[in-house]
Amino acid sequence: MTVTTLTAENLNPFKIAQRQIEHAASLLNLPKEAVEILKHPKRVLSVTFPVKMDNGQVRVFEGYRSQHNDAVGPTKGGIRFHPDVTLDEVKALSMWMSFKCGVVGLPYGGGKGGVICDPREMSKGELERVSRGFMEAIADIVGPEKDIPAPDVYTTPQIMGWMMDTFSRLKGFNSPGVITGKPLIIGGSKGRNEATARGCVFTIQEALKDMGKSPEGATVAIQGFGNAGRIAAKLLAELGCRIVAVSDSRGAIYDPQGLDLARVEQLKDQGDLSAYGASSAIQPEKLLELDVDILVPAALENVITSANAAQIKARIVAEAANGPTTPEADEILFGNGVKVIPDILANAGGVTVSYFEWVQNLMNYYWSEEEVNLKLKTAMTEAYRAVQDLATQYKTDLRTAAYMISMERISKAMEARGWV
Ligand SMILES: NC(=O)C1=CN([C@@H]2O[C@H](COP(=O)(O)OP(=O)(O)OC[C@H]3O[C@@H](n4cnc5c(N)ncnc54)[C@H](O)[C@@H]3O)[C@@H](O)[C@H]2O)C=CC1
Numbered sequence: 368m369t370v371t372t373l374t375a376e377n378l379n380p381f382k383i384a385q386r387q388i389e390h391a392a393s394l395l396n397l398p399k400e401a402v403e404i405l406k407h408p409k410r411v412l413s414v415t416f417p418v419k420m421d422n423g424q425v426r427v428f429e430g431y432r433s434q435h436n437d438a439v440g441p442t443k444g445g446i447r448f449h450p451d452v453t454l455d456e457v458k459a460l461s462m463w464m465s466f467k468c469g470v471v472g473l474p475y476g477g478g479k480g481g482v483i484c485d486p487r488e489m490s491k492g493e494l495e496r497v498s499r500g501f502m503e504a505i506a507d508i509v510g511p512e513k514d515i516p517a518p519d520v521y522t523t524p525q526i527m528g529w530m531m532d533t534f535s536r537l538k539g540f541n542s543p544g545v546i547t548g549k550p551l552i553i554g555g556s557k558g559r560n561e562a563t564a565r566g567c568v569f570t571i572q573e574a575l576k577d578m579g580k581s582p583e584g585a586t587v588a589i590q591g592f593g594n595a596g597r598i599a600a601k602l603l604a605e606l607g608c609r610i611v612a613v614s615d616s617r618g619a620i621y622d623p624q625g626l627d628l629a630r631v632e633q634l635k636d637q638g639d640l641s642a643y644g645a646s647s648a649i650q651p652e653k654l655l656e657l658d659v660d661i662l663v664p665a666a667l668e669n670v671i672t673s674a675n676a677a678q679i680k681a682r683i684v685a686e687a688a689n690g691p692t693t694p695e696a697d698e699i700l701f702g703n704g705v706k707v708i709p710d711i712l713a714n715a716g717g718v719t720v721s722y723f724e725w726v727q728n729l730m731n732y733y734w735s736e737e738e739v740n741l742k743l744k745t746a747m748t749e750a751y752r753a754v755q756d757l758a759t760q761y762k763t764d765l766r767t768a769a770y771m772i773s774m775e776r777i778s779k780a781m782e783a784r785g786w787v
């Protein structure tokens with residue numbers, strides 16, 4: 368008799384990122400030292416900083432900045448404000464940034480930051496003081512030629528503006544290139560706010576084309592209704608898709624006939640999607656299992672695991688979020704013929720336009736929105752095609768192919784520098 372021991376799936380994002388690297392490395396012929404280097408961030412800074420809250424009390428916040436690999440160029444990646452931020456999450460997010468930049472061929476390595484806090488419970492003044500406090504705490508290791516932050520979960524253009532201002536004051540000169548995703552008036556790029564979603568939609572269009580399907584009438588469920596999810600909903604609806612379900616941190620709504628997006632947006636602005644109507648409310652986790660053509664996870668990590676992957680009915684899973692699918696779930700989805708457009712490709716539009724913003728800051732010359740969007744379309748479409756071609760060649764999934772392209776690129780840069 369054989370006894371099968373079921374071990375719990377390891378949901379630690381850092382361990383997951385390392386497994387993804389090892390899996391892609393098994394199909395490549397890279398120096399083993401290069402693979403070992405890629406499995407760890409080069410530098411991690413852990414900080415605490417005091418902030419005076421509105422009630423007069425001082426609260427000490429904790430945050431991190433992880434810089435994964437700078438062989439290709441300075442490190443780049445967002446800053447997350449969320450109560451569940453952990454050091455291992457930030458490390459993984461910085462690793463995913465390196466591979467994301469590699470997929471779209473940007474001259475950057477990966478970085479990421481996070482502060483353990485809940486902006487939904489802070490006043491505007493408290494949020495500003497936390498933002499400035501964190502930038503002051505990490506100022507020594509960031510900069511336009513070192514490490515360039517940007518927005519991520521629960522951080523906004525306004526927060527980028529405050530952080531840029533703090534950095535500039537510390538240095539004694541205006542330094543717009545230290546951070547991207549800024550308000551337009553202080554050096555932001557046209558198109559950056561929509562870029563993550565727009566890039567994701569370009570990849571969905573390519574996937575649909577390969578399947579011989581049209582976006583017209585395709586049904587879509589979107590988890591997360593913030594920068595990535597909300598704008599993806601709008602852009603997909605403009606292409607003729609039917610958005611049947613959306614969710615946020617408070618709940619999910621579903622209408623098989625298609626949601627009235629203008630009303631959903633209005634309710635989100637008022638802070639309560641559930642006011643859409645009781646008959647449309649569904650269990651948030653059920654959104655992932657709806658019978659739709661396209662599923663867009665656009666919230667947090669580890670939402671598609673071995674526990675629900677077999678129940679996913681969507682034909683395309685476009686990962687606007689970072690790390691929504693575990694390796695075990697990837698295997699199940701691939702086996703079931705579900706096309707997963709991996710985070711490091713699907714959401715690379717954000718950092719691509721961040722790169723355009725940084726370039727514009729450095730040359731002090733600004734582009735039209737049309738120019739930005741056209742350059743973004745070219746970058747995303749070419750990246751998608753390269754990843755799809757390699758996946759076909761190796762009979763593997765798109766995530767593995769995307770890792771292979773990036774790891775090869777970073778490894779070559781490390782060799783050229785004499786690191787390995
Ligand atoms: N903002 C950007 O440029 C980029 C963002 N991403 C990724 O996209 C994802 C979403 O980020 P943003 O849209 O920027 O953040 P955001 O802060 O603008 O929006 C997050 C949304 O997720 C919702 N949410 C939070 N917890 C949830 C849960 N448990 N279930 C359902 N919804 C939940 C929130 O209510 C909010 O609607 C993250 O994984 C982020 O790393 C990736 C690339 C770039």
Ligand SMILES: O=C(O)CCC(=O)C(=O)O
Nearest residue numbers: 444445517519717718721
């Ligand atoms: O725009 C950027 O630099 C990075 C955005 C980001 O954090 C991400 O792609 O996950």
